Amino acid sequence: MSNEIKIAEDIVLLLLGVDDKPIKGDIHLQKEIFLLTKSNPKLQNLFNFKKHIFGPYSQLLADIVEEPLYHDKVFMRVNSNLLLTSQGKSEFKKIKNDQDSKKIVDELEKVVSLIRSIYDKLSGDELLFLIYATYPEYLEKSAVSDKLFKNKNMKKRIVSGLLSKGVITESRASELLRVEI
Amino acid sequence: MKDFVGDNSFYSCYLNDIDKPDVLIIYLDSFKHHIGPMIKNEMSCSANYCKVKSHKNLNYFPETNLNISAIVSPLFSSEERHKGEQEVLSVAYMTYCLNHDLIIVIDEKGPRNIIINNIQCLTPYLTGTIGLLVDSVENYKILNKDDALNLLSEIENSNFRVSANILSQAKKRLMGS
Numbered sequence: 001m002s003n004e005i006k007i008a009e010d011i012v013l014l015l016l017g018v019d020d021k022p023i024k025g026d027i028h029l030q031k032e033i034f035l036l037t038k039s040n041p042k043l044q045n046l047f048n049f050k051k052h053i054f055g056p057y058s059q060l061l062a063d064i065v066e067e068p069l070y071h072d073k074v075f076m077r078v079n080s081n082l083l084l085t086s087q088g089k090s091e092f093k094k095i096k097n098d099q100d101s102k103k104i105v106d107e108l109e110k111v112v113s114l115i116r117s118i119y120d121k122l123s124g125d126e127l128l129f130l131i132y133a134t135y136p137e138y139l140e141k142s143a144v145s146d147k148l149f150k151n152k153n154m155k156k157r158i159v160s161g162l163l164s165k166g167v168i169t170e171s172r173a174s175e176l177l178r179v180e181i
Numbered sequence: 182m183k184d185f186v187g188d189n190s191f192y193s194c195y196l197n198d199i200d201k202p203d204v205l206i207i208y209l210d211s212f213k214h215h216i217g218p219m220i221k222n223e224m225s226c227s228a229n230y231c232k233v234k235s236h237k238n239l240n241y242f243p244e245t246n247l248n249i250s251a252i253v254s255p256l257f258s259s260e261e262r263h264k265g266e267q268e269v270l271s272v273a274y275m276t277y278c279l280n281h282d283l284i285i286v287i288d289e290k291g292p293r294n295i296i297i298n299n300i301q302c303l304t305p306y307l308t309g310t311i312g313l314l315v316d317s318v319e320n321y322k323i324l325n326k327d328d329a330l331n332l333l334s335e336i337e338n339s340n341f342r343v344s345a346n347i348l349s350q351a352k353k354r355l356m357g358s
Binding site for chain 2: 035036038039040107111114115117118130131133134166167168169170171172174175
């Protein structure tokens with residue numbers, strides 16, 4: 001089995017394990033890992049995000065959640081929410097305590113904690129909107145870009161939501177309202 | 182020694198706006214400053230940069246395995262990103278992860294609110310250039326009251342952007358200390 005797949009599975013376990021709350025659904029899972037990969041070119045190569053109908057999408061990530069190869073029975077879904085099973089929590093602890101990879105795991109844990117503290121609070125539309133506005137190259141195959149960007153009321157509502165949640169600056173809000181696709 | 186992460190506004194205040202690199206040197210003598218590449222570039226545009234650039238407590242923040250700026254970039258406008266505001270936030274977060282004894286000086290409202298609303302672990306360490314000046318007298322004892330009051334007057338008459346209310350509150354605090 002490829003060591004890279006184990007690393008990818010470990011990263012998903014870390015993302016889910018750093019917070020007691022579940023990840024809201026596939027859009028949040030895909031986009032939060034996408035943002036993580038933006039912090040490191042090796043991670044970009046590993047997850048290989050592609051243009052997709054709902055923004056950046058990694059097939060590897062989708063496969064990991066549906067059927068992990070290395071860690072057995074670690075993920076579960078409750079409605080659309082994704083969370084760790086008790087086995088998953090136990091694997092998460094093992095990853096954290098592995099002395100061979102402690103430095104990089106510690107660093108990754110801090111970064112995924114930051115990602116979750118910022119992006120978990122967004123709705124799916126808000127998260128997609130922010131990702132598309134920041135990485136417009138992923139708009140190409142989008143099935144939702146017209147809904148998000150061409151309806152002025154929708155755009156205003158999303159930007160206002162992002163601002164009221166304190167996730168973006170006022171300057172960014174003004175910029176986002178001017179975004180045209 | 183406390184770690185210190187400041188935004189461009191703080192460094193520019195002493196290097197450019199009031200032309201007092203000697204005060205910046207007092208801060209460099211007192212705290213370990215961590216500077217990302219964008220803030221370094223901004224500082225290097227100052228004629229006074231040569232007076233501080235080799236200070237032993239000026240740490241040019243190393244490239245790490247993970248570039249946190251990329252994670253917070255979507256929150257900032259392109260103008261804010263150009264000024265390096267996402268970089269200050271990421272250097273502050275990485276510094277905090279290594280040491281919880283730090284000072285974060287950010288004057289701009291945008292990144293301050295991002296911290297307050299999203300990265301609460303950094304909030305207790307957050308201040309502004311003027312707040313730090315008052316703390317430098319009251320808590321850190323690295324400036325005396327008269328010098329700090331004179332600096333406030335110079336800042337008031339400079340291009341440094343600060344509200345009259347913040348200046349007046351700082352003066353009141355200093356007068357009472």
